[in-house]
Amino acid sequence: MYPAPFRYHRPSSLGEALQMLSALGESAKPLAGGQTLIPILKLRMDEPTDLVDINRLPDLCYATERDGWIEIGALSPHGWVAKSDIAASIPIVRDCAGGIADVQVRSRGTIGGSVSAADPSGDWPTLLRTLDAEVICSGLDGNRTIPIQDFNTAAYTTALALGELVVGIRFKRPDAGSAGSYIAYKKSAAAFPVCSVGIQLTLDPGNVCRDVRIVLGGVGPTARRVIQAESELRGKALSRPPAEIRSHRHGSLHERKH
Numbered sequence: 001m002y003p004a005p006f007r008y009h010r011p012s013s014l015g016e017a018l019q020m021l022s023a024l025g026e027s028a029k030p031l032a033g034g035q036t037l038i039p040i041l042k043l044r045m046d047e048p049t050d051l052v053d054i055n056r057l058p059d060l061c062y063a064t065e066r067d068g069w070i071e072i073g074a075l076s077p078h079g080w081v082a083k084s085d086i087a088a089s090i091p092i093v094r095d096c097a098g099g100i101a102d103v104q105v106r107s108r109g110t111i112g113g114s115v116s117a118a119d120p121s122g123d124w125p126t127l128l129r130t131l132d133a134e135v136i137c138s139g140l141d142g143n144r145t146i147p148i149q150d151f152n153t154a155a156y157t158t159a160l161a162l163g164e165l166v167v168g169i170r171f172k173r174p175d176a177g178s179a180g181s182y183i184a185y186k187k188s189a190a191a192f193p194v195c196s197v198g199i200q201l202t203l204d205p206g207n208v209c210r211d212v213r214i215v216l217g218g219v220g221p222t223a224r225r226v227i228q229a230e231s232e233l234r235g236k237a238l239s240r241p242p243a244e245i246r247s248h249r250h251g252s253l254h255e256r257k258h
């Protein structure tokens with residue numbers, strides 16, 4: 001099916017894009033990689049009057065580290081993030097970004113589009129919750145940062161105000177002594193995971209669990225922390241699971257199930 005007719009706009013600066021989105025109002029939509037929005041338009045599940053193509057906005061594809069904060073620009077494609085130095089040094093970022101869909105989707109789809117789409121099965125919202133990330137939003141009144149759990153308010157719903165854009169996400173580099181794993185269970189390669197789990201574990205000497213995040217994706221409207229399991233582990237000395245449990249485990253660390 002063809003999308004309903006719409007007007008196409010291509011701003012060349014962030015300021016111009018924000019002006020346009022504010023002026024055009026609720027019936028306008030930003031277009032990033034189009035990997036979620038275009039299928040929605042073709043199915044006529046949404047019929048915006050105007051598309052504001054943000055792909056030409058400069059300086060929104062980056063991954064930097066400053067003062068202990070890692071920041072990734074909203075227009076960074078998944079595949080680009082997977083190959084970044086940041087992903088090389090934080091394995092769960094590489095596992096998440098490099099396992100999304102297929103090469104085509106990873107080349108076009110962006111991290112900003114993914115958090116804005118707020119799909120309950122989306123990989124980035126689960127991973128970013130595991131890392132206690134914040135979403136950096138920009139509007140005509142300036143920037144604000146929103147913790148990811150407050151940003152994804154419900155399935156396919158965010159705290160973005162009318163005319164605002166996501167311009168980046170940021171999170172603290174995990175402590176030394178910290179390691180993580182992100183595993184997504186999928187029926188086929190180029191499909192959203194049925195469910196996923198992100199774990200980031202920080203150990204003190206003696207393998208005592210100082211802190212842990214366990215987050216599940218695809219099991220509710222938004223990514224969900226497993227607070228009770230985290231509490232069970234915190235402060236305990238961890239040992240390897242018995243062999244009979246290890247042999248029943250599906251998948252290994254950093255493995256993506258297809």
Ligand SMILES: Cc1cc2nc3c(=O)[nH]c(=O)nc-3n(C[C@H](O)[C@H](O)[C@H](O)COP(=O)(O)OP(=O)(O)OC[C@H]3O[C@@H](n4cnc5c(N)ncnc54)[C@H](O)[C@@H]3O)c2cc1C
Nearest residue numbers: 032033034035036037101109110112113114116122123166
């Ligand atoms: C075949 C297929 C398989 C897929 N499999 C997976 C998968 O396994 N895991 C996964 O996580 N995702 C998957 N996806 C989705 C993919 O990751 C998309 O790239 C992503 O969800 C949306 O990013 P985008 O840049 O394409 O955004 P778009 O499709 O352009 O936009 C999505 C929504 O966000 C809004 N938006 C976009 N950018 C911004 C911004 N900066 N600020 C504010 N609003 C914005 C748009 O208006 C739109 O409502 C799949 C998609 C396809 C087509």
